[in-house]
Structures are given as C-alpha cells and as structure tokens.
Amino acid sequence: MAKTIPILDGAYEVIGVIPGEIGYQGGKVDLSKISAAKAEQLVQDGFPYLRKTKAKPPRKRAAKAKEKL
Amino acid sequence: MNIYDYVDEQNLEESAGLQIEVAIADYRDVLTWPVLPVLSAATTNEGHVDLAAEVFVMKTGKKFQKFEGTLEKNAFASNLVGPRRAKSFENSLTVAVSAVNKSLIGWIRANRNRPMVVAFRPLGMSQYIFLGYDGLPAEVDEAMMDIPAEVSGEKMTTFTVRSIALPPLFIDAVPFTAAV
Numbered sequence: 001m002a003k004t005i006p007i008l009d010g011a012y013e014v015i016g017v018i019p020g021e022i023g024y025q026g027g028k029v030d031l032s033k034i035s036a037a038k039a040e041q042l043v044q045d046g047f048p049y050l051r052k053t054k055a056k057p058p059r060k061r062a063a064k065a066k067e068k069l
Numbered sequence: 070m071n072i073y074d075y076v077d078e079q080n081l082e083e084s085a086g087l088q089i090e091v092a093i094a095d096y097r098d099v100l101t102w103p104v105l106p107v108l109s110a111a112t113t114n115e116g117h118v119d120l121a122a123e124v125f126v127m128k129t130g131k132k133f134q135k136f137e138g139t140l141e142k143n144a145f146a147s148n149l150v151g152p153r154r155a156k157s158f159e160n161s162l163t164v165a166v167s168a169v170n171k172s173l174i175g176w177i178r179a180n181r182n183r184p185m186v187v188a189f190r191p192l193g194m195s196q197y198i199f200l201g202y203d204g205l206p207a208e209v210d211e212a213m214m215d216i217p218a219e220v221s222g223e224k225m226t227t228f229t230v231r232s233i234a235l236p237p238l239f240i241d242a243v244p245f246t247a248a249v
Contacts, residue, residue, distance in 0.1 A: 002126070003249045016126060020246025023092060023133075023188070026195040028245070048122040048242055 006053065007031065012039045015049050022049050070108045070117075082193035087143040091164050092133040092197065092243045094125070096184035096206040100248070101126035103240055105202070119196075120240045125186070127248035133188065135245060136176075139167045142225075145189065145198070147237050158236045160200050161210065162187055165227040169214045173226040177212045184208055187230045188243045196239045200232035207232035 002016035019031040024047065031050065034042070042050050103123030111117045125133075142165035149156045166173060184206030188199040201207030212228035 005249065016124070017132070017244050017246045017248050023190075023197060023243040023245060024241065026088075026190065031246070046122050046241075048124045049244065 004051075007034075008036050008039055010053055011036060012043070013051050013053050015051060017049055022047075070111070073112075073114050075114060080193065084192040086141055086192045087138075087145060088190045088192060089138050089140050089143065090189075091136045091138060091143065091162070092188040092199075092245065093136050093180075094127070094131070094133040094186045096186055096201060098128050098131035099125055099186060099203075100128045102203040105235075105238070115239075118236050118238055120238055122241050124242065125240075125244065127244065129249060130247050132247045133186075133243050133245055136164060137166070138164045142167065142227075143189065145191070145237075157234050158232075160207075160232045160235075160237055161229050162189060162200060162207075163227060163229045165225055167223060167225055169216050169224050169226050174214060177209075177214070177226070177228060181209050181212060185230065188240070196241055197243050198237045198239055199243075200230060200237065202232075202235055202238070205232060205234050 004013035004015055005019055006013055007019050014031050017031075021028050021030050025045075029038075029042065029047070039050060040052075043052055103120045103125055106116055106119065108117060127133075144163045144165075145161070146163075147158055147160045150159045151157045184201070185208065186199060186201035187207050188197040190197055207230045210229045210231035212226075214226045216222075216224050
C-alpha cells in the first residue's frame, strides 16, 4: 500500500510521493503549493497522486460521553 | 480484440512538434509499472494504448528527471517493422540541444548504456507518451555532439532513445518528485 503525506491541514493526502512536481495535463502541478480549490479539482479529475482524506469515525470515548448525556 | 471505427476529430490545438522537456527515469528505479491495457477488454481504439491514470510507482527516493531540449529540435517516430503477420513497433525519440558542453557530454557518458523510461509530450497533447516498459527498456541508440567550423553553424548535442515491441503508450501523469 502506497504511503501518503497529508497536505492542506490534512484535508488531502499525496499518494506515494513527496509533495512536489508532477507532470500533468500539458504542464506541471506542484503538490506542495496547490490551493484547496485546485486540490479539489485534481481529485475530481481523477489525478492519481492525490485523494481526499477520509473522515475519521468519532472516538469511542466521545461517543460514550454523548450516550451519558 | 475487436475492430472499431476511426472517425477523424477536429483538434483545434493540433500541431507538429514536441514540448522541449523530456522526462527520463532509470528503468531499474521503477518499482511497479503502470498496468497495460488489456487488448481484449478495450472498447475503443485509444483503449489499446491509453493507460490514463495508471502510475509509475518508483523506488523510495527515486523519480523522473527532466531533460530540456531545444524548441523544434526534439522529434519522435514510430514505425512498424518485421515480416508479414509479425509486425512490431520500433519507436525512437530524438532529443536535441543547441549546445555542446561538459554537462551534456557528462550526461551522455553517464547514460549511454543505461536502460531507461522516457516520457514526452507532443504539442497540443495533455498526456505523456512514454517509451520503455517492464522487460523492454528504452535505450540510447545513438548520440552525436557537433561543433561546426563556421561561426554561423549550429552547435548541437543529439541523442536518440529507442524502444521496441510495444507501441507508444499514453499516460496522464509523470512524477518529478521522489517516491516515499
């Protein structure tokens, strides 16, 4: 399984490479400098080196605390 | 494998020529190769050669390197060779720089016998075409450094990378950043 590196405050994950330059769509994309909007567009395009970070399930303790309330 | 219609499409960005930058990786630095299209599963003509979002998974710390040629000097050719019913592809990419210097001569010295993968983009095309695949590396076929006698002459370093058997293959992206 490819290693991932979080970018943009953990909202996206770079897959298998250090965030940097990828040749793509006639030019280059620098994954260390992209905006959230660009990241979203790349993910929508099916760009293979980036994905959205999956939302983590709520912690058990937090869930139990909610149950008590 | 079926036969499909070919219908000419107008491409407003159609042009001859290649982008000046070529991506080059050592064949042995590729950990996992992009999966080739399954001929029997292709449902279009391009489906036989388009790897789309497949990726080159490089060994840790490895990546494609850039080689910048001179505008309107890089060239590509692909030919079918071989006898009837046994036709095969022979592809060659010529990269040319209008210069002769120690960096270029050093590059030729270091890479003249190196199995490699090269990727390049024709003008007006968003995908890369790459040469060299698992078991079928591309190699430098010939190189030339020329300093003409006349000051009006064109100084030039040229090398040609050749691959065989497989057709030119198309892929969406090439990593210039190191694998982790």
